[in-house]
Amino acid sequence: MPPSSIDHNIDLPAAGRRPTMAEIARIAGVDTSTVSRALAGSPRVTKETRALIDKIVKETGYVVNETARHLRGGRANQILVIVSDIAAPFYSDVVQGIVETLAERGINVLLGVTLRQPKRETQLAKQLLTGVVDGIITVTGSIPKPILNMPGFERKVVAISRAVPHEGVTCVTIDNYSAAKQVMQHLRQMGHQHIVYIGGPSYSETYRDRSAAYADFMRENGLNDFTNMRSTDTFNNDAESGLEIMRSILNDGVCPTAVFCATDELAIGAMAAARQANKAIPDDMSFFGFDDLKLTPLMSPPLSTVAVPRFEMGHNGAEALFRQVYNDAPVSTKVVLEHRLVLRESVARIA
C-alpha cells in the first residue's frame, strides 16, 4: 500500500520535545524503517514517499538522534585527544591539525587534558572502554594502563610527537636526535664551543633524544669540559622554567657563548633571563630554540629554531587513526615527518 496522504498537519509533536523518527513515520503513515531508509538515501524508497518524508522532516525540524544510532551501529564517530595542557602553543597547534582533519570526515573530537596527572589519564582512558570514543590520539607519550588490556588496542591508539613504548602502535614524530645534532653542528660552525643545553623532562623520549644528541656531539667534538645540561624535570616545560633555569645557570657563574633550548618556550624564558643579566643577544650570548612557534620570527631578535610540523603531525596522526579505526586499514607503526632548521638572528658568529 502506498503511504497515506492524510493531512499530516493535524498532529505535530508536542512543543519542547524533539520529534522522533516514530513520529515522522506516524505522520507520514509509514513505518520507521521506511523513514530510516528514506533518510539514508536507500534506493528502495519511491520518489513520492521520499518527498513526503522530506517535507515532514523539514516541517517538524526532525534531526536524527545520534545516540540511538551509535548504540545500534556500535560506533560513536568520536575520538579522544589526550594532551597534558592545551594552553601550551605546541599542543594547541597539534590539536588544531587533528580537529580540522577529522571535522572533514564527520568525526568529533573530545578534548582531554591531563595536567600531567596519571590519574587523569586513567580516567580519560575510560572513554575508550565505555564506548564514548572509537579511538585515542595521545600527545603525552604514554598510554593509560587500562587500555593496554584491550585486545587489539594498537589500532585504536595513535601517538603524536612523542613515541610510546608499545609495539605496533602508530606513532607520528620527527627525528629528534638528528635535528638536535644538526643544531649543534650549526652552532659549532658558527664558532661556538661553550654551549649549554636546557632540556625537557627526561621521562619523555623526545627530550631524551634531543639531550642525547647534545651530549654525543659535545663528546664527539672534544667539548666535554663545556658540557652542561639542565632540565625541567621538576618544572613545567614552559617559558617560566626557561627563565628560572637560565638564571640558575648565570648564578652558577657559567657563561656560555650559546644556549640550545629544547623548546622555543624555554628559549623565550632563557633569553629574558639573559637580557635581565644585561647580556646582548646574540652578541654576548646566542640562542637556539626548537619548534618554530608562530611568534618566533617576531621576537627580538628573531629566534633561530627547528621547524617542527605541528599541524601536519596532527593531520597525519588523525588521518592514521581514522584509517585504522574506520577503514580498518593496516597500522603503519612509524611516521617520521621532516624537520627543518630555520636560521634567524639569535645566533652570532664568533671567532
Place this chain on the structure above:
Amino acid sequence: MPPSSIDHNIDLPAAGRRPTMAEIARIAGVDTSTVSRALAGSPRVTKETRALIDKIVKETGYVVNETARHLRGGRANQILVIVSDIAAPFYSDVVQGIVETLAERGINVLLGVTLRQPKRETQLAKQLLTGVVDGIITVTGSIPKPILNMPGFERKVVAISRAVPHEGVTCVTIDNYSAAKQVMQHLRQMGHQHIVYIGGPSYSETYRDRSAAYADFMRENGLNDFTNMRSTDTFNNDAESGLEIMRSILNDGVCPTAVFCATDELAIGAMAAARQANKAIPDDMSFFGFDDLKLTPLMSPPLSTVAVPRFEMGHNGAEALFRQVYNDAPVSTKVVLEHRLVLRESVARIA
C-alpha cells in the same frame, strides 16, 4: 531466591568483545536490573549479591556502555565548545579553563573549531540538535541559527568573552569599554597625545567596545586630529596582521608616540614592525596590549597590557552552563569579571 553460587568461571564472554551487563547478570545468576542497581549503589541489593557482582565485574573487566546509558537517560554528559581557532593562545587558555572545570564534574568536552566559517558553525550546531551534546559554550560571539529555533535554547548556551545578541543567554565577559578607556587614560597621563589604535574585527562587540573607548577618549580629550584606527577586518587577528598593519601605518608616514593594540598578539607583530623600522621601544614609540598572555612579561621590552582572566572566564562559563543544563539552576544572563591594568616597560613617559 538468592543468586546462584554456581561456578561462574566456566563461561566468560568471548575474547575481543567487551562483556555486557547481560553477561555479568547471567554469570551471577541474577537479572540485569539487579546488576544495574548493584553498580549504581542502590540500597535494594544485599551485600552478598553486590559482592558477587563486583567480583565478576572485576574478573571480566566489565565497563558500562555509556551510549546505552545516554540513550535511556537522555543525557550525553557532553558539551561542545566552539572557538574560531584553538591555536590562538587566548582561546586555548579559555578552553583549558573549561575543560578542567568540567572534567571534575564528569562532563566531556567536544572541541569545535570554525576557522571563522559560518558553515562550520552551523555544522557544529547540529551536535546539540542530534543530542550528541547537552549544551554549548561559544567563544565566537555568535550562536548558529539552527539552535535559535530550539525552544529554551537559552539555558543550553553560554557565551564566553564575546557577548551574543540574544536575550537571556548567559554571557561571561569583562568590561571592555572601561578597560580600554583606562588604557587610554594611562597613556595620556604618560604624556601621549598621538596615539593610534590597532583593533580587531568590527563584527565583534568586544572589539567594537574597545575601539569605541579609544574613539570616545580621543574626542573627549580634543585629540581628534590624532585619531587613527586600523582594524583587522580583512586579516586574522594575530601577530602577522599586527605586523602588516603597523607597517602600513609607518608607510603612510604616520608616526605616533604610542600604539594601543586590541590584543597582545597584534602588539607582538606591531612591535616587530616598529623595530624593523628602527624605532626604539619604548623610547621612540610606546605600545600597550590587551589580554596579558603568559609570555608578555618575557618580551623585550615587557609589554604593558590589560590582564584578562581567561582561565576564569572558561571556568565561570563552564560552571554556569553546568548548572543550567544539569542542575536546572536559573540562568544568570551576565557575568562581568574583573580586569586589571598591568604596567610594564613598553610605555615611556614623554614630555
Place this chain on the structure above:
DNA sequence: AGCGATAATGCAATCGGTTGGATTGTCAAG
C-alpha cells in the same frame, strides 16, 4: 486470467542499559 519477478513497504529483533511495578521469599506477630 494466472503466475512469476520485482519493487516497495512493514514487521520485529537488536544495540545495552535503566526503572516502575509485580513477584517471590522471609520472618514476626497474632
Place this chain on the structure above:
DNA sequence: CTTGACAATCCAACCGATTGCATTATCGCT
C-alpha cells in the same frame, strides 16, 4: 498455621534508531 509487612529480586517496557527478512502490491508476460 495464617496473615501481613518488608526486603530482595525479577519482569518487561523503554530510550530511538537500523536492518534482515517477510509480506504485499504492481506489472509484465504467456
